[in-house]
Amino acid sequence: MGDKPIWEQIGSSFVQHYYQVFDTDRTQLGSIYTGESCLTWEGQQFQGKAAIVEKLCSLPFTKIAHSITAQDHQPTPDSCILSMVVGQLKADDDQVLGFHQTFLLKSYSNAWVCTNEIFRLALHNL
Amino acid sequence: MGDKPIWEQIGSSFVQHYYQVFDTDRTQLGSIYTGESCLTWEGQQFQGKAAIVEKLCSLPFTKIAHSITAQDHQPTPDSCILSMVVGQLKADDDQVLGFHQTFLLKSYSNAWVCTNEIFRLALHNL
Incomplete structure (x- = not known):
């Protein structure tokens, strides 16, 4: 990662950490937010x-x-x-879905914290 | 829009303006950027x-x-x-593609300007 700009190193480390914690034990995600952080899910x-954290832990999978x-x-x-992620997720035995x-x-x-977060599944009326 | 928070009014007005200009004459998009604005396309x-603006105008459609x-x-x-848009686009006679x-x-x-912008097509290796 030595040649990458610092913001890219920090952003990609954050993203890796976020999904790793999310996928193993999302009750532990609290440390990345502050009392002012905004999530739109x-x-x-x-x-x-x-x-x-209450919202993330209440997700039905x-x-x-x-x-x-x-x-x-x-x-x-x-x-x-500012980081934007495009990916796919699989929850329980549901079909694979795109997300952003x-x-x-x-x-x-x-310490780097997440002040703003927006999540959407890639569902379109095709 | 009277009941919506001000940031939502500003964000949705910007988004409406951006795509309207983009779809009619994208050479006119310069006024929403500054000399420091970042685009990742x-x-x-x-x-x-x-x-x-040179990049947006050079897109091959x-x-x-x-x-x-x-x-x-x-x-x-x-x-x-912070605004995130999920949508679909149709360029020339190509198939409809999802984007974020x-x-x-x-x-x-x-005046509200765009300091940061990130665009990705919704292409996954399915």
Whole structure:
């Protein structure tokens, strides 16, 4: 990773960590959020670490596996990192579904946290 | 729109404007960017209004039509607006393709500009 810009290293490390924790024990995701973080999950809005983790833990599946197709990272004018992930997920025995997820990361006291997160399944009226 | 939060009004107005201009005359998109804006288009990075508009204008199609499936907007800690769009597009006579696009909007001198933009087609190895 030595040649990659720092925002790409931080963004891709975050993304790897997020899905690893999500897929093994999503009750442990609280440490990446703050009390002000915003999550929009399939159009539903949640704010704050507690509300976000409660939502993620209440999702109606036991097993989940994410597979990343593409991830892009950018630095922002306010020294944040913007990340967009396109991928596929398999929940329990359901069919594989495409998803898209956006994260905004910010550094507080030398730790990167997720201040904003948006998730959508790739469902279109074809 | 009266009951919607201000960030949602601004975000959805921007998104509507962006695709309207993109689909009619994308040479006119320059006014939404600054010299520092970042675009990542299918993994390729561009910085600055001129480079971004040159890229968008060089895309190899004559006619393009976007259709939005879902859009989500959030306020960020630095008074920006984060928007994620999921939709479908039809370029010339090609098949309809899914896409995802993320925008970060910031207010400079009372005008909202796009500081960060990421675009990906929804192509997976199924």
